[in-house]
Amino acid sequence: GVWVVNQEGRLYALIAICTHLGCPPNWLAEQNKFKCPCHGSGYYKSGVNFEGPTPRPLERYAVSVYPIHGQIVIDKTKKYQYEKGQWDAKESYIEL
Ligand code: FES
Numbered sequence: 001g002v003w004v005v006n007q008e009g010r011l012y013a014l015i016a017i018c019t020h021l022g023c024p025p026n027w028l029a030e031q032n033k034f035k036c037p038c039h040g041s042g043y044y045k046s047g048v049n050f051e052g053p054t055p056r057p058l059e060r061y062a063v064s065v066y067p068i069h070g071q072i073v074i075d076k077t078k079k080y081q082y083e084k085g086q087w088d089a090k091e092s093y094i095e096l
Pocket of ligand 1: 023
């Protein structure tokens with residue numbers, strides 16, 4: 001799965017796979033965070049981890065706007081990792 005997140009003027013596609021051991025985290029709106037049901041890792045809306053055993057943030061897919069229809073396109077062949085500085089790559093978000 002994928003979460004399409006709109007935050008601070010950017011839209012990005014978070015990959016819904018926990019970076020601990022691969023379970024699908026849930027969005028807890030009342031706590032404004034993603035929470036993994038397997039071992040309790042927690043992530044901010046941005047995908048950055050802040051609790052539990054996971055050693056790193058969620059990953060993101062490439063996103064773009066399809067020029068003719070204006071639809072959001074998610075490219076699952078391209079992943080971006082925060083710890084490698086890849087979230088600043090132009091393909092990892094859409095400027096709103
Ligand atoms: Fe998510 Fe372990 S798989 S915390």
